[in-house]
Amino acid sequence: MNLSERDKLHNWHPYTQHKTAANFPAIVKGEGALLWDENGKEYIDAIASWWVNPYGHSNKIIADAIYEQLTTLEHVLFGGFTHDKAVLLAEKLLTILPNNQKKLFYSDNGSTAVEVALKCALQYNYNKGIKKTKIIAFKDAFHGDTFGAMASSGITFFTEAFKGSLLEVVRIPVPIKENEEQILQTLKDLVKTNEYAAFIFEPLVQGAAGMVMYSSEILDKMIAICNQNNVFTIADEVMTGFGKTGKTFASDYLDNKPDMMCLSKALTGGTIPMAITTFTQEIFDGFYDDDTNKAFFHGHTFTANPTACAAALASINLLQTEAIQNNITRVHERHLAFELKIKSHPKVKTTRVLGVIFALEIKTETQESYYGTMRNKLYNFFIENGVILRPVGNIVYILPPYIISDQQLEKVYTIVEKAVDMI
Numbered sequence: 001m002n003l004s005e006r007d008k009l010h011n012w013h014p015y016t017q018h019k020t021a022a023n024f025p026a027i028v029k030g031e032g033a034l035l036w037d038e039n040g041k042e043y044i045d046a047i048a049s050w051w052v053n054p055y056g057h058s059n060k061i062i063a064d065a066i067y068e069q070l071t072t073l074e075h076v077l078f079g080g081f082t083h084d085k086a087v088l089l090a091e092k093l094l095t096i097l098p099n100n101q102k103k104l105f106y107s108d109n110g111s112t113a114v115e116v117a118l119k120c121a122l123q124y125n126y127n128k129g130i131k132k133t134k135i136i137a138f139k140d141a142f143h144g145d146t147f148g149a150m151a152s153s154g155i156t157f158f159t160e161a162f163k164g165s166l167l168e169v170v171r172i173p174v175p176i177k178e179n180e181e182q183i184l185q186t187l188k189d190l191v192k193t194n195e196y197a198a199f200i201f202e203p204l205v206q207g208a209a210g211m212v213m214y215s216s217e218i219l220d221k222m223i224a225i226c227n228q229n230n231v232f233t234i235a236d237e238v239m240t241g242f243g244k245t246g247k248t249f250a251s252d253y254l255d256n257k258p259d260m261m262c263l264s265k266a267l268t269g270g271t272i273p274m275a276i277t278t279f280t281q282e283i284f285d286g287f288y289d290d291d292t293n294k295a296f297f298h299g300h301t302f303t304a305n306p307t308a309c310a311a312a313l314a315s316i317n318l319l320q321t322e323a324i325q326n327n328i329t330r331v332h333e334r335h336l337a338f339e340l341k342i343k344s345h346p347k348v349k350t351t352r353v354l355g356v357i358f359a360l361e362i363k364t365e366t367q368e369s370y371y372g373t374m375r376n377k378l379y380n381f382f383i384e385n386g387v388i389l390r391p392v393g394n395i396v397y398i399l400p401p402y403i404i405s406d407q408q409l410e411k412v413y414t415i416v417e418k419a420v421d422m423i
C-alpha cells in the first residue's frame, strides 16, 4: 500500500466526508511554491497551504532559526516563566502593529486567538460589573471552529449542528455600496442597547466566504460607532495579516484602529502552529487588579512556545526584507494584469484584487453551494493539472506564496482560464 492508501485506514481529515472522498495525494516534499507527492507529481501551491506560507515551503532561514532554538531551548512553560524569544517577538511585533496595540497574549491557532479576544471582551465587562454578553459579527464571516469562533462565524452548515449551544451573536450583512447607510444604522441601533461586548470582523476581506471584499471607509465608520458606544472592536487578521492585503495588516488601511487583533497563519511562515491576540492598554488594565479573580484565567500548554516564537521572529524579519516586499508588489501587479484579461470573459461575473489576493466569481444559473458540483469539478480539474486551488462554490481565488515565480503564476492563471472555459 502507498501512503495515500495507508492514510485512508486511520486518518480523519478536516472538512471531509470520507464516504465520498477520494484518496488524498501524499505530499513528501516542498520547496518554494512547489509541492511533490509520493508519485513524483508536482503541484503549485497557489493558496499557500491555507494562507500560511508566504515565504515558501521548507524555507531555509526559518528552518535554521527553528533548529537553533530547538537545540538551545525547545520549550518552557509560560506560566510563571518567560524566555528571550517571547520578549523579542513582543518587542518586534509592537514595532509593526498599529500603535494602540500594547499587550500580547499567545495561543495556538486562529480559532484560539479569536476565543481569547471574545473571552477578554466578555470578561472585561464582567470584571466591571457590566452585563454585556452578546457579540456582533458579519454574515458569512469565518473565525474558526472552536465554540466562540464558531458562534461568530456565519457559514451555517459549519455550525448548524451546534445551534443552541453557542454564544449569542447577531449578524449584520457585509457592506456593499447599496446598503452602507442601512448597515451603519443597524449597527447604531444594536450598540445603543448596551448588550454587546464586541464587534468582530475580518478586516477588508472575508477569506473563507470566498475573498469577499469591502471598503476601509465603511469599516472605519463602523469602528467609530463602536468606539462611541463602548463596544470593543476585534480585527481577525488571521488570514489578512503579514502582507496579504499589500500592507502589513489590513488594519493599516484604517484610520480607526481596532481594540484587539487576532494573528496566526503566516505568523510563523507556515512552520509551527502559533497565534497571538493583541490588545490595547485599556483592555489589559481591565484585568489588572488586586483581586486575583479578575485575572484572565486562560492558557494553553504550548503558550508562547520558544521554537514557534523563534519561527515567528525569523518570519517577520523576512517580511521586512526588500526582496519580500518587492515580491508582494510583483504578485499584486500580475494579479491586476490577469484581472484585466479575464474580467470580460463571458463566464466571469466579477473579479477582485487586493494585495496578493485575487478572486473571480463564475456566472452560474443557480446558486452554487460551498461544496457543490461546480466546486468539486473545478477543484479536481486544478489538482489534475498540478495546481492547488480550493474554490468556494463558484468563486476561484488565488493567494500564493509571495515568492512564487512569474512562470509559476502564469501557469496558475492559464489553468484558471482553462477552468473557466471548461465550466
Ligand SMILES: Cc1ncc(COP(=O)(O)O)c(C=O)c1O
Pocket (backbone or CB within 6 Å): 109, 110, 111, 112, 114, 142, 143, 144, 145, 202, 207, 208, 236, 237, 238, 239, 240, 264, 265
Ligand atoms: C479569518 C480567520 N479566522 C480564524 C481562522 C481559524 O484559524 P485556525 O484554522 O488556525 O483555527 C481562520 C481560518 O481559516 C480564518 O480565516
